[in-house]
Amino acid sequence: MPIDKHTGEFIDLTEAKELTNAYQAAFPNEPKCFFFGSEKLQSVIGQDGCIGLRMYRGFDVVRNEQNVVIVGVDANGNDMTDGLLLDRGRMCPTDCDSVSPLNQ
Template sequence: MAITPNSGAEISLEEAQKLIQNFQAKFPGEIKASFYGIETLNLILNQEGIIGVRIYYGYDSVAKKIAVVLVGVDSTGKDMTAILVDKGEDCPNNCDITSPLY
């Protein structure tokens, strides 16, 4: 399936909870989430020709934790590597403990 500006789909709270529960059961010592501010996200989103964002999963061997790298994607499906984002504020340090996703 080709990527488009409409790739991805909204899911229910229950589906999200199940995905998160499965992850936390499989990786109990890992981060629960990462927060990225709007200004940082806009560095990616304001690039000319962007149609979406790809998220790569990595591992920070210094901090010993899963990491994500966000990159813009153009209409041909190519990564726009001029601006890459990582170093979000991780949960459990910065979490909404009242969230049904927590």
């Protein structure tokens, strides 16, 4: 399947709740989510030739915590590793939306 800027599917809240709740039940000790600010995300996706984002799970051995490394992806499906790389999002738990149906 070719990679393009239309990759991904929008889902409704019911499916999103099913997915996130199932993950949280299966992996209760794992982070639920990570928050990244829109300016940082737009900087990555706004790079010349960037058609999307790839998110890698990462582990900081110094901080002893998980996070996500975000990299731009070009039209050939290649990580834009010479460009901006984003990390150190705010992790839930501790930085969570306590009333979100996605955080149960």
